[in-house]
Amino acid sequence: MEDKDKYLNFGECLGLISKSFGKPGERTFSMEIECNDNYIHLWLEKQQLALISQNIIKYKSFSPSVKNINSLYEKDEVKNYKLIDFALEYKESSNAFDFYFVGVDDQDKGIAATFSYQNKFAQSFANESLKIVSQGRPICSLCSNPINNDGHFCIKLNGHIENIKIV
Numbered sequence: 535m536e537d538k539d540k541y542l543n544f545g546e547c548l549g550l551i552s553k554s555f556g557k558p559g560e561r562t563f564s565m566e567i568e569c570n571d572n573y574i575h576l577w578l579e580k581q582q583l584a585l586i587s588q589n590i591i592k593y594k595s596f597s598p599s600v601k602n603i604n605s606l607y608e609k610d611e612v613k614n615y616k617l618i619d620f621a622l623e624y625k626e627s628s629n630a631f632d633f634y635f636v637g638v639d640d641q642d643k644g645i646a647a648t649f650s651y652q653n654k655f656a657q658s659f660a661n662e663s664l665k666i667v668s669q670g671r672p673i674c675s676l677c678s679n680p681i682n683n684d685g686h687f688c689i690k691l692n693g694h695i696e697n698i699k700i701v
Contacts, residue, residue, distance in 0.1 A: 544569035578617040590660035
């Protein structure tokens, strides 16, 4: 996430909500972002949402958690993007996170944007996001793959090596 000045700056985020749709194994995850006059629906993978939340939680001791807003917006012009890459940067001086992301819309038009979010609200967002992520299929402790209701084929338990590289 180099060249920070190339990012479209949305300013301070007023609301950030994570959601999931569907049943475990077929869920889709999103972040709803409201920054000034910009409303963004950012679609992302379960692991991306978990990673964002875990990185925010690292700074929990810097700020008490404050309840996040639940109903974010009902706006006509909501921009939808699929998350490609992201970075979080904690600013100790303002006790806030700078969130950088790169995404694409349905027509493969890209966006590189940034916004800031106060740590006290980010902690609430992270806690709620981790609850949403944990409601899915359990993860195998050996191979880190999800365990389906109809069973699980664990490559490590069955003696197979993951990521064989032949040079």
